[in-house]
Amino acid sequence: MDVAAMHANLKGVASGMTSTGHVHDFEGLFRDDGPGLWRSLYAYVGGRRDIADEAVAEAFARAIAYRRGIRDPLAWIYRTAFRIAAEEMRRGAPRPVDPDPTAEPPELGELLHALRQLSPNQRAAIVLRFEEGMSVEEIARRMGIVAPTVRVHIHRGRKRLRELLRAEEVDDA
Helix, strand or coil, X not given: CXXXXXXXXXXXXXXXXXXXXXXXXXXXXXXXXXXXXXXHHHHHCCCCHHHXXXXXXXXXXXXXXXXXXXXXXXXXHHHHHHHHHHHHHHHCXXXXXXXXXXXXXXXXXXXXXXXXXXCHHHHHHHHHHHHCCCCHHHHHHHHCCCXXXXXXXXXXXXXXXXXXXXXXXXXXX
């Protein structure tokens, strides 16, 4: 299911009552936080639009299906989407055959290539911190880990990115 189809489905199930009596506004979450989630996933999967689209759509679909057991829907959706994307990458999902006419500039391609060299947790923490501008505490909540661990992932990820990007600059000379 693609993102547009997911949005259409959300119109029909815009909110869901939980077992605790809370109502989750999935349509509002999709509208307000979906684009940021997609950008984060896009960077996380190294520029794979197909995987980012699928992970966002599937995470929202699962959230709607499991709405009764979800206390913090945004954090749940982020964790689920990142797990879906990671699984797709592990399975080695094939790249789309048609080249994307809106392909990113070469500099972005180099950065995405370097991001793929990081561990999944480092990549997620870096993207959420520097692409989405989230605080360490918010990243911890969305990733389901503690703030000190997020700080370690960010520190190690930035150090590795500096090494990788500097090495690419030297190779180009």
